[in-house]
Amino acid sequence: MTEGFETLAIHAGQEPDSLTGAVVPPIYAVSTYKQDGVGGLRGGYEYSRSANPTRTALESCLAALEGGVRGLAFASGLAAEDTLLRTVCRPGDHVIIPDDAYGGTYRLFAKVLERWGLVYDPVPLGDAAAVRAAMRPETKVIWVETPTNPLLGIADIERLASIAHDGGALLVVDNTFASPYLQQPLALGADVVVHSTTKYVGGHSDVIGGALVARDVALGEELTYHQNAMGAVAGPFDAWLTLRGVKTLGVRMDRHCDNAERVVDLLLSHPKVIEVFYPGIERHPGHEVAAKQMKRFGGMVSFRVAGGEQAAVDVCDRARLFTLGESLGGVESLIEHPGRMTHASAAGSPLEVPADLVRLSVGIETVGDLLDDLSQALG
Numbered sequence: 001m002t003e004g005f006e007t008l009a010i011h012a013g014q015e016p017d018s019l020t021g022a023v024v025p026p027i028y029a030v031s032t033y034k035q036d037g038v039g040g041l042r043g044g045y046e047y048s049r050s051a052n053p054t055r056t057a058l059e060s061c062l063a064a065l066e067g068g069v070r071g072l073a074f075a076s077g078l079a080a081e082d083t084l085l086r087t088v089c090r091p092g093d094h095v096i097i098p099d100d101a102y103g104g105t106y107r108l109f110a111k112v113l114e115r116w117g118l119v120y121d122p123v124p125l126g127d128a129a130a131v132r133a134a135m136r137p138e139t140k141v142i143w144v145e146t147p148t149n150p151l152l153g154i155a156d157i158e159r160l161a162s163i164a165h166d167g168g169a170l171l172v173v174d175n176t177f178a179s180p181y182l183q184q185p186l187a188l189g190a191d192v193v194v195h196s197t198t199k200y201v202g203g204h205s206d207v208i209g210g211a212l213v214a215r216d217v218a219l220g221e222e223l224t225y226h227q228n229a230m231g232a233v234a235g236p237f238d239a240w241l242t243l244r245g246v247k248t249l250g251v252r253m254d255r256h257c258d259n260a261e262r263v264v265d266l267l268l269s270h271p272k273v274i275e276v277f278y279p280g281i282e283r284h285p286g287h288e289v290a291a292k293q294m295k296r297f298g299g300m301v302s303f304r305v306a307g308g309e310q311a312a313v314d315v316c317d318r319a320r321l322f323t324l325g326e327s328l329g330g331v332e333s334l335i336e337h338p339g340r341m342t343h344a345s346a347a348g349s350p351l352e353v354p355a356d357l358v359r360l361s362v363g364i365e366t367v368g369d370l371l372d373d374l375s376q377a378l379g
Contacts, residue, residue: 013060068213070220077196079232080210091117103343125155154286161189199329207241256299309355321373328361
């Protein structure tokens with residue numbers, strides 16, 4: 001029997017506890033496990049860096065939601081990214097990244113992995129011809145964000161999977177902005193999905209985490225080996241919090257999308273807004289692709305304001321219900337200035353964002369209150 005998304009979110013990997021019948025997986029706050037004789041592992045557990053039952057529940061659930069064979073939970077999204085890249089790449093290899101990638105991802109490539117010998121090129125991933133032209137014999141990964149952070153660019157996952165595989169490379173999709181509820185990259189040909197589970201998956205701004213989900217058994221086993229060898233795993237309480245958030249992902253995403261669409265309508269008609277970035281807008285260059293591969297268009301909205309950088313900063317400072325802060329995907333609405341905040345590390349690089357850009361993470365509050373706050377912030 002095929003189970004729906006919301007059913008999987010509540011039940012996958014989360015059978016009632018065999019001892020007590022508890023319907024919520026326990027927090028196994030334990031480092032080591034009694035073995036049934038030398039080398040005799042009870043349930044496969046020996047040491048919680050290698051595996052922990054609470055983490056296993058989360059990993060199983062995430063794999064089910066993304067339609068993969070193996071899920072892995074990490075201490076942060078960047079820990080997941082680093083583990084993946086050092087698993088599938090070697091010094092001298094080449095990676096194609098988005099030309100407006102998340103600032104932390106860019107920093108990982110530019111300031112950490114480049115010193116290790118990994119070569120990368122920023123490419124507009126919405127342009128399949130440009131991606132194909134950027135491929136090299138040593139290209140091992142096409143790294144995709146769709147939608148991108150913060151300009152909400154859209155890449156055609158199915159087409160990029162074909163380009164990657166024709167060149168002997170993997171397609172990796174950061175699915176953080178969409179969440180598995182809105183988008184299923186593995187079903188479209190991706191090899192690995194990456195998440196900052198801090199964001200929509202956790203959904204409550206109370207836990208840091210990351211995840212990988214692999215489509216292939218052999219790659220999943222290799223990632224599992226490196227997860228243990230490198231050690232940046234999710235702790236049991238963090239895994240439990242994230243799993244709690246997952247249960248309501250579907251209903252939360254519906255409200256995020258509802259509210260974002262109303263916010264976009266306001267921004268499109270406001271005289272002080274000069275450009276709005278949201279894939280649900282029909283004139284958005286990636287709208288048709290997004291409509292094809294996404295269930296809805298998400299809760300992230302970016303826009304540019306008249307008056308330049310200071311005007312954008314002033315909008316952020318005047319907001320009250322929209323909390324000035326980094327991160328995204330929580331139930332509360334956030335506002336930020338990417339150029340000075342989340343994407344400051346990209347300043348002066350090909351990934352530098354417009355100085356007059358404001359990014360919103362639209363929460364699930366009463367939408368009229370959000371519209372009132374945004375109207376007064378815009379002035």
